[in-house]
Each structure stands twice: as C-alpha cells, then as structure tokens.
Amino acid sequence: MPLIETKDLxxxxxxxxxxxxxxxxxxxxxxxxxxxxxxxxxxxxISMLSTLLKPSNGDAFISxxxxxxxxxxxxxxxxxxxxxxxxxxxxxxxxxxKFWGRMYRMSGKELTRQIEKVLEQIGLTDRKKDRxxxxxxxxxxxxxxxxxxxxxxxxxxxxxxxxxxDPQSRxxxxxxxxxxxxxxxxxxxxxxxxxxxxxxxxxxxxxDHGEMIAIGNQQELTEMVGEYDTMRLHIQAQExxxxxxxxxxxxxxxxxxxxxxHEIVIITPTAEDVLPTVINIANQLNIKIRSIDIQEPNLEAxxxxxxxxxxxx
Amino acid sequence: MKQIIHxxxxxxxxxxxxxxxxxxxxxxxxxxxxIIGLGLKNxxxxxxxxxxxxxxxxxxxxxxxxxxxxxxxMEQSDTSRPVLRSKDEAKTLMQNESISSFLEIPxxxxxxxxxxxxxxIEFTKYAESTTAVGLEQDLLSSIGKLNTVISIRAQGLxxxxxxxxxxxxxxxxxxxxxxxxxxxxLKNPPTKAISTQSELVQNQIPTGFEQSSPxxxxxxxxxTLLGGSxxxxxxxxxGTLRRLLITPNRKAIIFSGKILGRLLMxxxxxxxxxxxxxxxxxxxxGKDYLALAIMLFCFGLAGTALGIMLASFARTVRQASGLTIxxxxxxxxxxxxxxxxxxxxxxxxTAVQILPSTWAMRGFNDVIIRGQNxxxxxxxASVLLGFALLFFVVGIWRLKFE
Numbered sequence: 001m002p003l004i005e006t007k008d009l010x011x012x013x014x015x016x017x018x019x020x021x022x023x024x025x026x027x028x029x030x031x032x033x034x035x036x037x038x039x040x041x042x043x044x045x046i047s048m049l050s051t052l053l054k055p056s057n058g059d060a061f062i063s064x065x066x067x068x069x070x071x072x073x074x075x076x077x078x079x080x081x082x083x084x085x086x087x088x089x090x091x092x093x094x095x096x097x098k099f100w101g102r103m104y105r106m107s108g109k110e111l112t113r114q115i116e117k118v119l120e121q122i123g124l125t126d127r128k129k130d131r132x133x134x135x136x137x138x139x140x141x142x143x144x145x146x147x148x149x150x151x152x153x154x155x156x157x158x159x160x161x162x163x164x165x166d167p168q169s170r171x172x173x174x175x176x177x178x179x180x181x182x183x184x185x186x187x188x189x190x191x192x193x194x195x196x197x198x199x200x201x202x203x204x205x206x207x208d209h210g211e212m213i214a215i216g217n218q219q220e221l222t223e224m225v226g227e228y229d230t231m232r233l234h235i236q237a238q239e240x241x242x243x244x245x246x247x248x249x250x251x252x253x254x255x256x257x258x259x260x261x262h263e264i265v266i267i268t269p270t271a272e273d274v275l276p277t278v279i280n281i282a283n284q285l286n287i288k289i290r291s292i293d294i295q296e297p298n299l300e301a302x303x304x305x306x307x308x309x310x311x312x313x
Numbered sequence: 314m315k316q317i318i319h320x321x322x323x324x325x326x327x328x329x330x331x332x333x334x335x336x337x338x339x340x341x342x343x344x345x346x347x348i349i350g351l352g353l354k355n356x357x358x359x360x361x362x363x364x365x366x367x368x369x370x371x372x373x374x375x376x377x378x379x380x381x382x383x384x385x386x387m388e389q390s391d392t393s394r395p396v397l398r399s400k401d402e403a404k405t406l407m408q409n410e411s412i413s414s415f416l417e418i419p420x421x422x423x424x425x426x427x428x429x430x431x432x433x434i435e436f437t438k439y440a441e442s443t444t445a446v447g448l449e450q451d452l453l454s455s456i457g458k459l460n461t462v463i464s465i466r467a468q469g470l471x472x473x474x475x476x477x478x479x480x481x482x483x484x485x486x487x488x489x490x491x492x493x494x495x496x497x498x499l500k501n502p503p504t505k506a507i508s509t510q511s512e513l514v515q516n517q518i519p520t521g522f523e524q525s526s527p528x529x530x531x532x533x534x535x536x537t538l539l540g541g542s543x544x545x546x547x548x549x550x551x552g553t554l555r556r557l558l559i560t561p562n563r564k565a566i567i568f569s570g571k572i573l574g575r576l577l578m579x580x581x582x583x584x585x586x587x588x589x590x591x592x593x594x595x596x597x598x599g600k601d602y603l604a605l606a607i608m609l610f611c612f613g614l615a616g617t618a619l620g621i622m623l624a625s626f627a628r629t630v631r632q633a634s635g636l637t638i639x640x641x642x643x644x645x646x647x648x649x650x651x652x653x654x655x656x657x658x659x660x661x662x663t664a665v666q667i668l669p670s671t672w673a674m675r676g677f678n679d680v681i682i683r684g685q686n687x688x689x690x691x692x693x694a695s696v697l698l699g700f701a702l703l704f705f706v707v708g709i710w711r712l713k714f715e
Contacts, residue, residue, distance in 0.1 A: 050559045051559060052555055052558055052559050072561050072563070073561075075559055075560060075561040076561045078559075080556070080559050082552055082555065082556060084551070084552035085552070086551060086552035086553045086555065086556040087551075087553065088323070088327055088553060090326075090327045090330035090331070091323075091326065091327065091330070095326070099319065099323050100556075100560075102315070102316070102319045103316060103319070103320075103557065103560040103562060104560060104561065105315075105316075105561070131330075147556070
C-alpha cells in the first residue's frame with residue numbers, strides 16, 4: 001500500500017482552481033519531488049495533504065487515513081516543514097522545540113532526548129539557548145526542519161525549504177534530507193529548483209497550473225523529450241531576449257527556445273552543431289552573450305518540452 | 314487540556330520575553346493611577362464628605378425667631394436639609410423640575426405666633442413625587458417640634474396669667490427660658506431611634522484613588538486584553554498558527570489556549586493593580602472577594618473576546634496594534650474610567666451603556682464605593698458576559714486562521 005495516495009484532488013478558491021484533479025502516489029521510503037514554477041499549486045497540494053486545507057473535491061489517503069475524514073490521525077503521521085519560517089523568534093531553539101513537541105503530546109525524558117537528537121541533526125546544539133531572532137536565515141531554516149522532525153513522523157512534507165538561503169545552508173539542508181531518507185523517512189519535497197529535484201528525488205511529479213503534467217523517475221521523464229540537449233545563453237540584463245528567442249525558433253534544429261531571468265533556454269538535439277548559428281544571430285541582433293552553458297537532457301528540458309516555458313518563467 | 318495550558322503559557326512567555334512589557338503591564342498603570350488619583354482628589358475635592366441628605370428648598374419670608382427655629386429643627390433631620398432660596402428662585406427650580414417641592418414660611422410668621430394667631434405655612438409639591446412626600450413627612454416632624462415649643466409657651470403664659478403677682482418685668486424672660494428648655498429637650502430627647510448604617514461612606518461620586526484605581530485598571534488591562542489581537546495576527550502572518558493547525562489538536566483547543574493565555578495575563582495584571590490600590594493607596598476594594606473575582610473574570614473575558622474580534626478585522630500586526638490602542642483608550646475614556654460618569658449629563662450616561670467598559674466601571678464601583686456583594690454585581694457581570702458572547706461569536710465567525 002502506498003504511503004500517500006491522492007484521488008482526483010481538487011482545490012478551488014472562489015472561481016480559481018488552484019489544483020485540478022491531481023492523482024499520484026508515494027511509496028514508503030521514497031523522496032518524491034514535486035517540481036513546478038511559483039504558483040503551480042505545490043503549496044496548495046501540500047496544504048491539502050497536511051489537512052490544513054480541505055479539498056474542494058476528491059480525497060487523499062496517508063497511510064490509509066483520509067485527509068478529509070480522519071485529519072487528526074493523519075496529523076500524527078506527518079511532519080511538515082512549511083515554506084515560511086514558522087517559529088517563535090522570541091523563544092530559544094530549545095524552547096521552540098519543547099513547545100512544538102508538547103503540541104504532539106511529547107513530554108518528559110522522551111521529549112528531552114528527542115530535542116537533543118534533532119538539535120544534533122540540524123547542527124544547532126551549540127546555539128540551542130539562543131533566541132531564534134539572533135539566528136541567520138540558514139539556521140532558522142534548519143530549525144524549521146527540526147520542528148517538523150521532532151515527533152518522528154513517518155512522512156515529511158517539505159515545502160520549498162531552501163528558498164532565500166545561502167549555498168552553504170542549502171547544501172546542509174539537502175544533505176540532511178538525504179540522510180533522513182537513508183534512515184527510512186519518506187519525503188515529499190516541493191521545489192522550483194530543477195537541480196534540487198534531480199539530486200534528491202527518486203521520482204518527480206511535474207506540476208503546472210494546478211495539473212500534474214508528468215510523473216516518473218528522472219530517466220523516464222527525460223525520455224519524454226528524447227536525447228535533447230539544453231543550451232543556456234546568458235545575456236546582459238538590458239538585451240532583448242524575446243527577439244533573439246523568436247529568431248532562434250526559426251532554426252529547424254532548435255526544438256524550443258524561451259527566455260527566463262536574462263537567459264535563453266534552447267532545446268536542441270545537437271547543441272554543438274547549432275552553436276555557431278546561434279552566435280551569428282545574436283551578433284546580427286547586437287545582443288551580447290555573456291556565457292553559454294550546454295547540458296545533457298534534464299528536467300528543465302522536460303518542463304520546457306511539456307509547457308513551452310522555462311521553469312522560472 | 315494540557316495542550317491548552319501549553320499554548321497559554323507559551324503566549325505568556327512570549328509576551329514577557331521583552332522586559333519592556335513590564336512597563337506597560339505594571340509600571341505605567343501604577344504611575345497613572347497615582348497621578349490621576351491625586352489630580353481627581355483635587356478636582357472633585359472630597360476632603361469633606363458631601364452632605365448626602367435630600368435638599369428641601371425653603372423660602373423664608375419671616376424675620377422672627379420662630380421661622381429661624383423651624384429651620385433649625387429642619388437642619389437636625391437625618392434625611393433632609395433646608396436650603397434657602399428666594400421665592401422666584403424656588404418657583405423657577407420647580408418649573409425646571411430641578412426640585413419636587415418647596416416650603417414657604419410666610420411674612421410675620423413669628424409675630425402672628427406671638428399674638429396667638431393661627432398661621433399656615435405653605436408646602437408646594439408635585440402631586441406624584443415620592444421624594445416630595447418624604448420631605449413632607451420630615452417637615453411635619455419639624456413643625457411638630459415647633460408646635461411643641463409654641464404650646465409650652467402658651468402653657469407658660471396661662472400659668473403667669475393665673476398668678477397675678479408674677480412680676481410683669483420677668484414674664485417674657487420666663488417664657489423664653491421655657492422655650493429654651495423645651496428646644497433643648499427636643500434636640501436631645503430621652504429616647505431616640507438609632508438607625509444602623511453601613512460602615513462605608515456612601516459617596517455617589519467616586520473621587521481620588523477610588524476613581525483612578527479601578528479606572529486605570531480598566532484602561533491598562535483593556536490594553537493587555539485587546540493586545541491579544543496583535544498576538545493572534547502576528548501568529549497568523551508568521552505561519553505559526555498554520556503550523557499549530559496541523560498538529561494533532563482540534564481548532565477549539567488552539568483557540569482556547571490563545572484565549573486562556575490572554576485572560577490569565579489580564580487577571581494577573583488586575584490582581585497586581587488591585588493589590589497596589591488597596592495596600593499603597595488605601596483604596597477600599599470591597600469586602601466581598603467573590604463579587605470582585607466575578608467582576609474580574611467577566612471583564613477579563615469580555616476584553617479577551619473583544620481582542621479576538623479585533624483580530625478578525627486586522628490584516629497586519631500594525632493594524633491590530635492601532636485598533637488595540639484606539640479601542641482601549643476610547644472605551645476607557647467613554648466608559649467612565651478616566652472621570653466619573655456621575656458628573657456627566659444623563660443622556661451621556663445612557664448612551665455609554667452600550668460599552669463594556671461602562672459596565673466594568675459600574676461593577677467595580679459597586680464593589681468599591683457601594684460595598685455590593687455578589688447579588689449587587691450580577692447585572693453588571695451578566696452584561697459583561699453578554700458582551701463576551703457577542704464578541705466571540707463575531708470574532709469566530711470572521712476570523713481567518715490561515
């Protein structure tokens with residue numbers, strides 16, 4: 001039996017449908033990456049699975065318990081690391097953990113032992129007596145994760161846990177997720193960073209405009225776009241990327257070309273062959289290319305292939 | 314239940330994590346209670362207790378001693394006291410309904426008595442005024458005493474007339490002496506009814522610390538209680554409320570915890586301020602501790618509920634903070650916490666009945682200056698509970714947890 005199973009999960013906010021009949025399952029011991037751009041419906045999906053939001057239609061089952069009918073049972077099984085840093089800044093790390101542990105009916109030696117274990121896991125033992133308001137962004141993120149782990153859940157929901165932090169803290173968090181998974185924890189990890197989904201996930205669900213547009217492991221997903229390379233052209237901020245992308249789409253060897261964050265993402269079967277043509281067109285348009293990056297088939301290419309847009313559009 | 318207490322204690326801990334909280338929680342209330350109490354004492358001047366007796370307006374047109382004597386008997390009454398006015402003034406006061414009656418002692422009242430003639434004094438009153446009836450009864454008692462004096466004088470005169478050899482030169486002196494003895498006897502009768510009164514001074518208008526102690530308590534505790542709106546909005550915007558909602562606890566438990574925390578803070582603050590008022594400022598906070606406890610609880614609950622309702626209207630902490638200050642100050646000021654409602658016009662006193670602070674002040678004044686017990690504050694406590702219910706219903710209906 002899968003640990004998570006959703007059945008036609010729908011969430012509507014007035015006239016807007018944020019999640020449209022999503023169906024997927026997650027097996028015990030998996031890291032499942034939910035990949036999609038901002039506003040795709042990732043947080044709404046996690047909110048329904050964690051019983052914070054009631055589905056407008058459909059249902060989801062966590063370890064066999066309905067999120068609609070048995071929310072209290074579901075909450076005992078899951079741990080949630082929200083996107084925002086949901087901690088009490090005026091309390092210390094230890095006080096925060098103690099409070100959240102008590103909310104899960106933990107007490108006494110069990111709670112103390114578990115707090116020490118979690119602090120060790122997230123590398124904050126030395127700072128446990130300091131108020132959270134004195135922590136760096138990365139430390140707060142780690143403590144945010146620690147609260148989600150405290151009651152030893154079977155399943156951990158992590159909603160974009162690396163947003164807005166430095167590369168070192170991000171690395172630490174990714175390592176923690178891998179380590180927790182190796183210890184048997186099942187993880188549902190949402191992100192809009194393709195690299196994180198690729199590195200962490202056993203399987204990935206790609207979500208866009210509230211719809212699950214693809215699910216599979218990395219190999220299965222990249223096969224959807226064939227043996228295509230992804231070429232990224234980094235251009236100056238003031239340059240007209242749209243015009244360049246439009247011209248590049250006219251080249252028969254280029255499958256897809258789109259712009260995002262001062263870069264143009266090109267999907268092509270033969271990156272090295274089309275490179276001189278691309279540079280030539282850029283010169284014709286007087287667009288200066290700062291750097292070029294060529295990658296083998298990846299999730300970015302899958303997303304671009306399925307939606308016609310780059311992940312960070 | 315444990316979870317409710319943990320949430321409440323967490324809220325209290327966060328509130329007092331900053332030492333500056335104590336300034337608003339205790340220091341400023343104490344300073345304001347003292348300063349305003351001193352100011353109000355000077356303003357309403359209660360060094361000499363006000364005469365609580367009913368006023369009977371008297372128009373004295375007599376220039377003799379019996380008119381004066383009647384006024385003296387009237388002054389000795391426990392229930393009314395004479396206040397002299399001209400006839401025109403008395404008529405105007407009657408027309409304005411400022412008084413319900415007045416007494417007119419006619420011209421040559423004393424002279425006619427001395428001449429042995431019958432005299433009438435006129436008591437004008439509104440037909441259905443119970444106050445006037447009371448004053449009339451009191452007046453009859455004084456007139457009875459005066460008649461006694463006059464009768465004694467008449468008997469004295471008869472005695473003199475029966476003794477033809479009584480020296481004429483001593484006649485008036487003898488009669489005056491008899492009158493004097495009678496008056497003294499009437500002032501100090503051998504038997505006297507003693508009425509037992511409450512040990513409290515029955516001031517109708519609270520003054521000095523009697524006003525500032527409950528008044529500043531209501532003001533500052535309201536700030537604490539309504540501050541619950543800020544705490545609630547802060548948690549909602551920070552995401553900790555959402556995180557609480559996905560713990561295995563029902564929404565009602567989380568909500569109750571938040572209410573309990575705020576209520577406890579308010580009650581502790583009230584106890585500390587009452588302690589200061591009673592021990593340092595010698596304010597008499599009543600003898601019925603149960604009545605006082607009921608008032609504290611009901612006021613605390615109404616204030617906490619209002620805080621929840623305000624939270625439902627605020628989207629940011631700044632908005633909630635603004636609403637807290639605005640509501641606590643306006644409610645306190647209008648509800649009689651800053652000055653006694655008794656000095657305001659009747660229409661104003663009626664209008665502010667719609668405010669919970671008015672009922673809180675009424676209840677506290679009942680306990681402090683009127684020495685009321687539980688029965689005496691049931692109305693105020695019930696109205697405050699009604700306010701609490703109303704605010705909770707509106708708050709819960711509008712409140713967004715997510």
